[in-house]
Amino acid sequence: MSAFPVTRLRRLRSSAPLRGLVRETRLDLDAFVMPLFVAAATERNEELPPLGRLSVDDLVEEARGLVRLGVSAVLLFGIPEAKDDEGSGAWDDDGIVQRALRALKTELPELLLITDVCLCEYTAHGHCGVIRDGEVQNDETLDLLTRTAVSHVEAGADVVAPSDMMDGRIALVREALPQTPIIAYSAKYASAFYGPFREAAESAPAFGDRRGYQMDPANVREALRECEQDVAEGADVLMIKPALPYLDVLRAARERFDLPLGAYNVSGEYAMVKAAAAKGFLDERAAAIESLTAIKRAGADLVVSYWTKELASWL
Ligand SMILES: [Zn+2]
Numbered sequence: 001m002s003a004f005p006v007t008r009l010r011r012l013r014s015s016a017p018l019r020g021l022v023r024e025t026r027l028d029l030d031a032f033v034m035p036l037f038v039a040a041a042t043e044r045n046e047e048l049p050p051l052g053r054l055s056v057d058d059l060v061e062e063a064r065g066l067v068r069l070g071v072s073a074v075l076l077f078g079i080p081e082a083k084d085d086e087g088s089g090a091w092d093d094d095g096i097v098q099r100a101l102r103a104l105k106t107e108l109p110e111l112l113l114i115t116d117v118c119l120c121e122y123t124a125h126g127h128c129g130v131i132r133d134g135e136v137q138n139d140e141t142l143d144l145l146t147r148t149a150v151s152h153v154e155a156g157a158d159v160v161a162p163s164d165m166m167d168g169r170i171a172l173v174r175e176a177l178p179q180t181p182i183i184a185y186s187a188k189y190a191s192a193f194y195g196p197f198r199e200a201a202e203s204a205p206a207f208g209d210r211r212g213y214q215m216d217p218a219n220v221r222e223a224l225r226e227c228e229q230d231v232a233e234g235a236d237v238l239m240i241k242p243a244l245p246y247l248d249v250l251r252a253a254r255e256r257f258d259l260p261l262g263a264y265n266v267s268g269e270y271a272m273v274k275a276a277a278a279k280g281f282l283d284e285r286a287a288a289i290e291s292l293t294a295i296k297r298a299g300a301d302l303v304v305s306y307w308t309k310e311l312a313s314w315l
Helices: 009-013 016-021 056-069 096-107 138-155 169-176 192-201 221-233 244-256 267-278 284-298 308-314
Strands: 032-039 073-079 112-117 130-132 135-137 159-162 183-188 237-241 261-265 302-305
Touching: 009 016, 032 056, 032 096, 032 308, 056 096, 056 308, 073 096, 073 192, 096 112, 096 138, 112 138, 130 138, 135 138, 138 159, 138 169, 159 169, 169 221, 183 221, 183 244, 192 267, 221 237, 221 244, 237 244, 244 261, 244 284, 261 284, 267 284, 284 302, 284 308, 302 308
Parallel strands: 032 073, 032 302, 073 112, 112 159, 159 183, 183 237, 237 261, 261 302
Antiparallel strands: 130 135
């Protein structure tokens, strides 16, 4: 390898076309998924518009706009009108997500419909599983999650994404849905970056926290074990959530596994940049594109991001 003065790395940075030719990571809208929240009635969020809730009719209109902009996939979260201890609204054939799926499938058959499979938006206590003696019960929850995934697919979901972090759930969903692609939230951390989402999804736990099932932010080897389990149980895509504080986890998973990798650029990551931009501290577009590029560079194939809609107009 030659050194300076023969080697001058600045030569390839001297113009925009030259930088374009040698760019290693590119943002392509095809790799982005827009999260959407559906509820009985629309409740706009003025400060963080993608974290507002939409009625089924408004959701269809929003999705129509996204398709027009070139967005090809959405991830649906539902907020039911009534909650109970088991979260039975999650697998109700006439539930909010099921109704949204039928409407979207009819109106926009070209749009890929991914659903979040979990119970926390549907349980009165806000936890992701059945509670007994103050503890989230793993094995009792699996059947409810599987019923939820099946009912989503029956209503029109193309892909299901279990996000609960119970052990063994991918195996049961896989057995029930042999033909359906599964995006496993394999390494979902008990993160402080979910704040705006919890308000939108109304899923903050009424007591305790999620550290008994979501991962400890300090661990990366454990994330690889979670991924390994999900591969063995039949996942098609492995997802890491959040994204920006966990780029090393994405990189480690990229090096270990050949499955497509997803990253969830969560609401807190989005809100931080929005808030800083609103104060004039950052340029939102530049900071967003740099953040999303970093997530791709770390190894993500697909990215769930609240910037997907804005990205469509920026690209
Ligand atoms: Zn949950």
